[in-house]
Amino acid sequence: MTGNSNGFAVRTERVSRQYAMGEALVHAVDDVSIAVKTGEFVALLGSSGSGKSTLLNLLAGLDRPTSGAIYAHEQNLAEMSSQELAHHRSHTVGMVFQAFNLLPRMTLEENVELPLRLAEVDRAARPARVREAVERVSLAARLSHRPSELSGGEQQRAALARALVNRPTILLADEPTGNLDSVTGDAIMHLLQEINRNLQMTVVMVTHDKVRAARYAHRIITMRDGKLVTEGASDEIA
Amino acid sequence: MKLRDLTELAARNLREAVLRNSLTTLGIAVGVASLVAMLSLGVGLQELASTRLSRSGLFDAVFVTTQSNMRAFGGPSRPLAERSSTQPPRKLDDDARQQLAQIKNVVEVYPEVRFPTEVQFEGKPYMTTVAGIPASARADGAFDEMKGSFFSGPEANEAIVQIEFARDLSKQTDSLIGKELVLRYAEKQALPPDDVTPVAKHSAADDAPASGGFSLVPRELKLRIIGVVETEPATGFGGFGRGRLLIPLQIAQNLRIAQPTDMREMLRGNTGKPTYETLTVRVSSPKAVQTVEDTIKGMGFGTFSILDATKNMMLFFTVFDSLLLIFGSLALTVASLGIVNTLVMAILERRREIGILKALGAADRDVRRLFFVEAGAMGLLGGVLGVAMGWLIGRALTIGTNAYLKRQELPPIDISSIHWWMVALAIGVSFFVSLAAGMYPASRAARLNPVEALRYE
Numbered sequence: 001m002t003g004n005s006n007g008f009a010v011r012t013e014r015v016s017r018q019y020a021m022g023e024a025l026v027h028a029v030d031d032v033s034i035a036v037k038t039g040e041f042v043a044l045l046g047s048s049g050s051g052k053s054t055l056l057n058l059l060a061g062l063d064r065p066t067s068g069a070i071y072a073h074e075q076n077l078a079e080m081s082s083q084e085l086a087h088h089r090s091h092t093v094g095m096v097f098q099a100f101n102l103l104p105r106m107t108l109e110e111n112v113e114l115p116l117r118l119a120e121v122d123r124a125a126r127p128a129r130v131r132e133a134v135e136r137v138s139l140a141a142r143l144s145h146r147p148s149e150l151s152g153g154e155q156q157r158a159a160l161a162r163a164l165v166n167r168p169t170i171l172l173a174d175e176p177t178g179n180l181d182s183v184t185g186d187a188i189m190h191l192l193q194e195i196n197r198n199l200q201m202t203v204v205m206v207t208h209d210k211v212r213a214a215r216y217a218h219r220i221i222t223m224r225d226g227k228l229v230t231e232g233a234s235d236e237i238a
Numbered sequence: 239m240k241l242r243d244l245t246e247l248a249a250r251n252l253r254e255a256v257l258r259n260s261l262t263t264l265g266i267a268v269g270v271a272s273l274v275a276m277l278s279l280g281v282g283l284q285e286l287a288s289t290r291l292s293r294s295g296l297f298d299a300v301f302v303t304t305q306s307n308m309r310a311f312g313g314p315s316r317p318l319a320e321r322s323s324t325q326p327p328r329k330l331d332d333d334a335r336q337q338l339a340q341i342k343n344v345v346e347v348y349p350e351v352r353f354p355t356e357v358q359f360e361g362k363p364y365m366t367t368v369a370g371i372p373a374s375a376r377a378d379g380a381f382d383e384m385k386g387s388f389f390s391g392p393e394a395n396e397a398i399v400q401i402e403f404a405r406d407l408s409k410q411t412d413s414l415i416g417k418e419l420v421l422r423y424a425e426k427q428a429l430p431p432d433d434v435t436p437v438a439k440h441s442a443a444d445d446a447p448a449s450g451g452f453s454l455v456p457r458e459l460k461l462r463i464i465g466v467v468e469t470e471p472a473t474g475f476g477g478f479g480r481g482r483l484l485i486p487l488q489i490a491q492n493l494r495i496a497q498p499t500d501m502r503e504m505l506r507g508n509t510g511k512p513t514y515e516t517l518t519v520r521v522s523s524p525k526a527v528q529t530v531e532d533t534i535k536g537m538g539f540g541t542f543s544i545l546d547a548t549k550n551m552m553l554f555f556t557v558f559d560s561l562l563l564i565f566g567s568l569a570l571t572v573a574s575l576g577i578v579n580t581l582v583m584a585i586l587e588r589r590r591e592i593g594i595l596k597a598l599g600a601a602d603r604d605v606r607r608l609f610f611v612e613a614g615a616m617g618l619l620g621g622v623l624g625v626a627m628g629w630l631i632g633r634a635l636t637i638g639t640n641a642y643l644k645r646q647e648l649p650p651i652d653i654s655s656i657h658w659w660m661v662a663l664a665i666g667v668s669f670f671v672s673l674a675a676g677m678y679p680a681s682r683a684a685r686l687n688p689v690e691a692l693r694y695e
Contacts, residue, residue: 063687089596103591118598118599118604
């Protein structure tokens with residue numbers, strides 16, 4: 001189960017993910033090998049259907065590869081039980097989505113506390129952890145608000161706070177600015193960059209926005225039709 | 239996820255779809271209520287029947303008679319050839335009475351004293367049947383609703399009048415209490431052996447030890463009426479004897495009334511020791527009746543108890559309760575389908591939420607348990623509500639029945655009975671049936687693919 005991934009927060013070895021769609025076999029991710037160093041900010045770039053979100057889901061442990069290996073801190077996700085994958089999602093990675101995915105019936109505080117409940121963090125320690133996370137995204141004043149009472153940018157910041165509350169080492173962001181206007185999107189990107197720099201947190205972000213990817217990521221990995229097309233420093237790709 | 243967190247999340251989810259979840263819970267409550275009402279009705283009727291019968295003094299009593307008397311009562315008759323001439327039937331005398339009293343679990347042994355005689359009341363003669371009543375009969379249900387009071391002591395010159403005889407004595411039966419009546423009876427007095435007729439002497443000479451005959455002396459005894467009873471207390475063999483005028487057993491025995499068996503015993507030369515037609519053996523508990531009865535049979539006496547009738551009654555009520563339980567369970571089964579439906583609907587509605595939970599680190603087990611807790615909470619709440627509703631239905635049935643009985647001038651009864659075990663059983667069954675109903679939806683929710691669930695709009 002242990003791979004040779006010294007210095008890498010996450011890496012894949014010839015990973016593939018195929019879906020059966022009717023009688024056709026869709027190669028969503030096809031023989032992709034990537035490596036993301038600890039503390040690196042990587043953008044997965046590609047058009048719709050390129051397989052970037054599928055690859056992100058594989059890195060998150062939300063999906064299992066058809067073949068190949070995925071290592072997160074030297075642990076092969078492909079060989080993990082569903083219980084171990086849940087632990088990986090709870091403790092190793094934090095996720096933000098394009099659609100924010102906050103639970104509408106819960107307040108901001110309750111949404112941010114939810115991962116702590118799932119990780120069975122001691123109740124006494126939770127309020128401080130929630131406050132720490134919401135202060136990092138500057139939403140401490142909106143704790144009692146429900147998602148419907150927050151703007152799009154605030155909702156994404158709340159989702160970021162929720163992703164950070166369990167202090168993961170890897171942050172996986174799936175089109176985090178996709179539902180936001182450009183100003184708010186830039187603010188979120190700044191926040192991601194700040195988290196990456198200040199917390200030394202590895203960030204893997206899926207986007208189709210080449211400009212933002214070039215501006216904020218250290219490295220860009222481009223995908224097309226499930227395959228890795230280019231890989232290099234953001235200034236080189238741009 | 240810890241149980242407290244699961245419970246909080248489940249409670250939140252239940253509150254979100256409050257109308258649908260309330261209706262589902264109400265469905266369970268109705269199912270449990272029908273189960274509880276049916277069960278309480280069955281148990282209540284069973285208790286009513288057994289209490290009435292046991293308080294009649296029949297359930298904890300064994301009626302003992304001689305083998306020859308038993309045959310007269312329709313007991314098994316052996317051919318003459320089988321009867322041993324060297325082993326005459328055992329006499330039911332004081333020795334036998336003492337032996338019977340020493341049997342384990344026997345509380346008391348007393349004879350049946352019942353005789354027809356004349357009663358003088360306010361100068362008028364009345365023919366009636368007098369019966370001796372032991373002090374232990376006070377606990378019998380027969381005296382629960384009597385007017386007046388029970389005997390003040392075992393040797394008090396007091397009488398309780400059965401209502402029909404009371405009506406013969408006076409139209410205003412209540413006014414009889416406190417008045418006196420005179421019992422006129424024939425006392426049996428033993429004659430010295432010299433006074434016995436030659437025939438009797440000859441008989442006595444043949445059957446040593448020799449004994450004398452007896453003469454009958456008219457006597458009177460003043461008794462104060464202290465109560466009027468509507469029911470007919472069991473006073474005799476098999477409880478079928480009727481007594482219209484009830485007096486303390488000790489008083490009845492002291493009267494030395496000539497009994498129908500006296501003549502037969504005198505002809506057999508057995509007048510030296512008193513013998514009894516029957517003896518009633520009171521047992522500590524109905525459960526001990528069979529053992530005591532077997533022991534008495536082993537002593538060579540004939541016995542009768544209502545045990546067989548009890549067994550049949552218990553069998554009837556077991557079948558009756560089972561049928562009620564089945565009908566009650568049908569409603570709960572239908573209600574459990576409501577839980578399945580509600581939770582399956584919840585999965586469809588909360589598909590994306592399940593995906594989010596899984597993305598945040600919820601294991602399949604957490605999702606399964608969350609749905610289990612929701613199902614269990616509905617079951618528990620439905621169970622508690624159902625027990626309350628079942629109790630109300632039982633009370634309503636009792637009130638309705640008693641209103642009808644009151645119109646018929648009959649005493650009230652309690653036809654439904656809810657015990658703590660029934661409450662625990664109903665809530666437990668409701669809880670576990672709900673968990674069972676939640677198994678399929680919970681497992682389906684746990685198996686949801688998080689990626690597909692997150693895509694769900």
